[in-house]
Amino acid sequence: MFPPLAYLQWIEGRPAAAEHDLGTSDLRRLPAGDPDDLVPPRLRGLSQPGAGRSLREHVADEYDVHEANVLLTAGATHGGFLACATAAALARERHDDAPVDDGGTAAAEAAEGGPQPCALVEAPGYEPLVETPRGIGSRVARVRRPGPEYGLDAERVAAAAPDLAGPLAHVTVTNRHNPTGAVVDRATLAATAEVAADHGGYLLVDEVYAPYTSGTGGDDAAGDAFGGPTGAGLAATVTLGSLTKFHGLGGLRVGWITGPEAFIERARLVEHHVPALAAPSVALARRVFGHRDDLVADARDHCRRNHQLLVGFLADRDDLAGSVEPGSPFAYLEHERVDGDAVSEAAWDAGVLVVPGRFFGMSDGVRVSLGRAPDDCEAALDAFGRVLDGL
Template identity: 45%
Template sequence: MFPHIDYLEWITGRPEAATHDLGSSDLRRAVPEPDGIVPPELEALPSPPDDLDLETIIADAYDVGTENVLVTAGATHANFVAMAAAIDDANADEETDEADDEHRDPRVMVEKPGYEPLVATPDGLGATVDRFRRPEEDGYELDPGRIEAAMDEETCCVVVTNRHNPSGRGASRETLAEASRITADNDATLLVDEVYAPFCANGEASVFGGPTAADLPNTVVTNSMTKFLGFGPVRVGWLVADAEFVSRARSVMFHVPAISAPGMALTRRALYAESDLADGSRERIEANRELLASFVAERDDLSGDVPSGCTYGFFAHESADGDEVSAAAWEEDILVVPGRFFDDSDRFRLSLGLDTATVKEGLDAFEDVLDTVSAKS
């Protein structure tokens, strides 16, 4: 029923095996000792009051009620649950529409280029997957008009990332509001994966660091502990939506694994002190973004943009496709992600998530790889 997700199968184990990791986008922090539980950077932080639960901390950050929050086992889990709830809702509407004798298949529309799991998940859930474009020639901007033009009356869910994965392009609250209006007019759900929304400069910060689509009509947003806060092993995320949607999503949760109590406790502590942790994350974002932008600008054989406040981007080599660049890098133990996992085999994604000194060493090594690739052309 569920298709293979080639990217996840390809990436598994590679960050750990690579000498230089230029593929991981999470702002990774130190992990506990082998028998430990608490990440070192959480040990010194204050614990929240006993009567302040995790749902309340998240709800307060988004200025919504706790009935609008569902805690999940990471953002991938949140996206799965949200899509399943939207598809289930569409199927329920079909069953109650006695006037329509024709069978209607729920359809989910996903941005292109886009992150492969966001395409594979609705396919595995039985929906027909359509695509709308965020073309390179438009700077990968989110254009609500393209959503409107591609909408079908059976479209039950529209899926976008903000920041866009893989380009790093951000969309404003106003653009998200227009996408929400168009989606709501079609009685569909807009799903905005916001795991990269906090990647921004200090002056742009808002909810968990960036512009959010939370609390827009017919809209659900997802986020997690993994990318901006850098606590991927905790495996906790959340979705924020209207209370009725959260109720449907909670019903879906009964069919999938629950979240561990230690993970919930660690997340409470991290989000309670989020502003303290964010300072370090944002310092790394600004340093690594400058490093990546300089690296790309100094190479005549590379093209592509590094958006402001972002540590990753989608690039093309003048004479080699994404697989060739990635394979040449991997021969030197450098992890670079080929663009075929994001619908564009000509490109590759560079992600500077690790500490600045470490990724600088990686870029120095990758420069030698690119010199070799260019010399062969």
Template identity: 50%
Template sequence: MFPTIAYLDWITGRPEAAAYDLGSSDLRGTGGDRRDPIPGRLSGLAEPPDSVTLAEQIATEYDVEPRNVLVTAGASMANVIAIATALDGPSGATEPGDGQPTVLVEKPGYEPLLATPRAFGGQIHRFVRPADDDYRLDPDRVGGALTGEVRLAVVTNRHNPSGRLSARETLDATADRVGAAGGRLLVDEVYAPFTLDPTARGLGGPTAAGLDDVVVTGSLTKFFGFGGLRVGWLVADEAFVERAEHVAHHFPALAQPSVSLARRAFHHEERLLADQRELAATNHDLLASFVDERDDIAGTVHDGATYAFLEPTAADGDTVAEAAWAEDILVVPGRFFDEPDRVRVSLGRSPEHCEEALSALGTVLDGLR
């Protein structure tokens, strides 16, 4: 019932084993937060008032009500619950005789967002975000791919793996197409906070939260760099959240220590985000300069993004990733994102680490010329 997720099998253990990590996409900086019971950046910070719940803090970020928020054990679990809820149907149970529900998923895309709906009985269809259009999300292209009993369409924003950011108006138009076909749009927004705008709120760039027929998922993992807490959420209309709460009973709940630390993080978000935005700006510039200065790797490093989906000219993605791994450098082969000619390069560690890692990757690319 549950298909193997090749990317997760492949990546497990590699960031810790690599001398140079250009595979991890969360802004963990020095990386110590994953090992300590209390992340160093949260140590010693005051707690928020006891009356403030984590759901209320998240709701404030999205300008919705707490009843529109379900807190989960990470964004991956939020996606599982959102997909299971959508495929279960509005009544909470699929009626006998119903056809296999269709799930439309972007291509290139993140493999778990294909595997999870397939595990829950979804029939997977794809729509393309073409490389020659710089991976733009096109509502008309989505609409043209909607066939069968569409229950759900799935996109990421920022797009994973390219880093392309879609405007709220684009997400709204996409949701209109999906809603008109009887489905719902799931927008995984774990990378949406990657913005260098100093006035942006903690959850960052344009969000689809509050739009009709949309469920949004997010977490503290990527931009905040608090992956060890495993804190995520989904945001949707009240009826969907109520159904999702029943589905969530079948899955592990979020541990209370993580809830407490997440409340602390949101309480001090302005202080925390200043450092994260500085790290993101520096790492973005490092990656953009690396791509600009080389003639053997092509692709766009989108504004504010610290990762990109790049095409080496001397070899395919697997060859580059294998050659890099032989030199203790981690980059992710594009085959895990539907495009084997490419690699995803992510700068989530300290600028010093990333600068050394890019230099080492450059040496590998030189050797493949």
């Protein structure tokens, strides 16, 4: 049921082995430190908050939703699994409860366990967002985000939804879009969620890159979380977030989903089938929120500096096409003469890690991600430039 994920197989071990890492997208500013130390370097020396608000309360406050709209997860991947499985279960239950007179089709489907729910997933996009719903038994169809802007188009979703082979479970998008970095505003998310709801499903928004902003709008803008856009609180909308990318704390495996209360209640029942979030990670995540403003400001400065490095690099390269979205430290870039695999292979031979676009359905280019410390990223871009000069 669960096929190997080609991207995760390919990337495993490469960031550690690369001399220059332009593949890692989470903001890892500090070295990993002692692997036996339970406290990540970024949180070391910071005081633990007293017995006050729970982690769930902190997340709810960040997204301006009620606690009942939040489920803590063991990272965003775990959250995505729970969200897809919950949406599929609700789609099946909705179909089972609907009176249907179709000459026996409904009875036949019921005998086989019901109709297959359908997931409508953005293209191009991140491979696990396609394969996870397939793994839990949903049919997957794709809806394109048209280039060169790669914006989300609610009308395209509306046109694709009626052609699905079963009940719609969810429409899945990323914001920022992975791999291009394009941002979708809250109004567009709301319009897309309305389309999903009209067909009985939910809009699922993976927001792990949403906080990657310059912060010029401030953290208190309506619909923002950690300074970035969010769909949290919109009708028929489920969001995924974590401490892995913007906060650089992947080792904690702390994430969350937000959504309508009924969806979260059903997700808690699904969660009984899989491992849950560990208590030590919850305690350390509370420390993040206890020092939230300072940690966010540091991450935003890291993101801003790396964004500027990437913008400057692209501006100096006549052989690369693409754009760096405002505030983004990663981008999808195409070389004028060779495809993404050729660029990635040549870079790897020179000790530079960049990700082939084929893992996102964009084989002509590569995703270049500046997650490491700015000085390290500057050196990595210099090395990558020498690779490109030799193509």
